[in-house]
Amino acid sequence: MIYFQELEDGLVEYESTIFEDETAPFSRNDSFEFRVFNNDRHYKDLVTKSQQFIIRIFPQNYFHLDVINIKNITMLEDSQVLIDSKTLMVKHSELQLDRIVYTIVQPPKSGVIKKSIKSDESIIREEVANTFSQQDIFDGRIFYQNIQSKWNNGNYSDNNGRMLEDRFHDSFSLEVGDDIFRLTDLTIDVELIPKFITLQTENLTVSEGSSAVLTRTTINLTHPYYMRYVDEFIVIEEPKYGTISSIGMDNVRVSIKSFTGEQLDDCRIYYQHDSSEYERDWFTIVARANSIEKESLPATIHILVTSINDEAPMLVIMKEINGQINQKIQITNGSLLAIDADSKANEIVYLISMPINGYLIHSESTRQSINLHKLIWI
Ligand SMILES: [Ca+2]
Numbered sequence: 484m485i486y487f488q489e490l491e492d493g494l495v496e497y498e499s500t501i502f503e504d505e506t507a508p509f510s511r512n513d514s515f516e517f518r519v520f521n522n523d524r525h526y527k528d529l530v531t532k533s534q535q536f537i538i539r540i541f542p543q544n545y546f547h548l549d550v551i552n553i554k555n556i557t558m559l560e561d562s563q564v565l566i567d568s569k570t571l572m573v574k575h576s577e578l579q580l581d582r583i584v585y586t587i588v589q590p591p592k593s594g595v596i597k598k599s600i601k602s603d604e605s606i607i608r609e610e611v612a613n614t615f616s617q618q619d620i621f622d623g624r625i626f627y628q629n630i631q632s633k634w635n636n637g638n639y640s641d642n643n644g645r646m647l648e649d650r651f652h653d654s655f656s657l658e659v660g661d662d663i664f665r666l667t668d669l670t671i672d673v674e675l676i677p678k679f680i681t682l683q684t685e686n687l688t689v690s691e692g693s694s695a696v697l698t699r700t701t702i703n704l705t706h707p708y709y710m711r712y713v714d715e716f717i718v719i720e721e722p723k724y725g726t727i728s729s730i731g732m733d734n735v736r737v738s739i740k741s742f743t744g745e746q747l748d749d750c751r752i753y754y755q756h757d758s759s760e761y762e763r764d765w766f767t768i769v770a771r772a773n774s775i776e777k778e779s780l781p782a783t784i785h786i787l788v789t790s791i792n793d794e795a796p797m798l799v800i801m802k803e804i805n806g807q808i809n810q811k812i813q814i815t816n817g818s819l820l821a822i823d824a825d826s827k828a829n830e831i832v833y834l835i836s837m838p839i840n841g842y843l844i845h846s847e848s849t850r851q852s853i854n855l856h857k858l859i860w861i
């Protein structure tokens with residue numbers, strides 16, 4: 484017997500006798516029957532009909548959602564990928580799959596989450612989804628679509644030619660559950676594989692006539708995905724003042740038009756300068772993955788050549804000059820000119836012996852007249 488006042492004072496409790504280890508991960512029902520009557524002896528026959536008081540007993544883990552799968556995504560940029568149960572799966576002991584509802588808290592920055600909806604027998608339309616259920620995932624209706632045009636106009640590099648690493652990553656965050664059950668901070672990272680083979684090159688400096696080894700730093704495949712596919716680097720524009728050559732096991736250098744990654748790794752590929760007197764050279768390559776029929780955009784390697792002064796001056800003009808007694812005659816390049824392939828004009832020095840009937844002066848240092856009959860030089 485329970486009195487109204489006892490209920491009012493909260494003195495009545497139900498205690499479950501199901502031990503925790505007995506409970507399956509399901510809720511159970513218990514109940515008791517009761518009737519209400521008046522405690523006044525004059526009216527004690529006034530009794531309600533028997534009623535049932537139902538108690539639902541939840542196991543302790545009932546309020547717990549199990550994350551079965553949450554996996555990051557690797558995919559080609561500008562494509563779409565199905566989010567299946569292997570990528571995202573949360574379970575609950577009793578909730579049906581359609582009651583497990585995901586909400587996108589932080590949407591992807593270079594893509595969208597889409598849900599395909601069957602509006603007719605044959606017509607399937609897609610719409611951007613902010614919420615979806617585990618059942619939708621199970622039915623194969625949820626996609627992540629990458630749209631790179633949302634991101635920086637599709638550029639791979641910034642203004643300084645550096646690769647935009649962020650361009651190859653995206654992510655989105657979800658919550659799952661309802662008012663009672665809620666899991667927050669579920670984040671899926673998306674690694675994006677560029678559509679094109681991304682090739683980044685560094686410039687070289689060589690001394691005139693010498694060579695420089697081409698390395699993986701000089702010729703860099705910036706995305707690891709393509710490392711295993713690229714099997715050839717093709718020289719599409721050869722150097723103007725040198726050659727690309729490989730050094731074989733027999734240490735013989737051979738001029739080549741393509742080379743492999745292994746040759747690069749083994750430091751067997753060289754740029755060889757031809758000793759000409761130009762201070763710049765360049766050549767252009769592409770990386771090619773034959774098995775997947777893909778090629779990088781062309782990349783040009785510029786070469787700064789450190790000049791060596793190994794060329795002697797050559798006398799190109801030597802004309803006799805005629806003058807009168809006591810006349811000062813200017814000697815210019817018109818009558819005396821030497822040129823040098825790798826020295827500047829102010830580095831060319833004329834060694835002279837003294838004339839017999841006159842002398843040479845620097846015109847800006849003296850204004851004396853020259854008594855010149857004959858000019859001799861050695
Ligand atoms: Ca030189």
Ligand SMILES: [Ca+2]
Nearest residue numbers: 794823825826
């Ligand atoms: Ca010289």
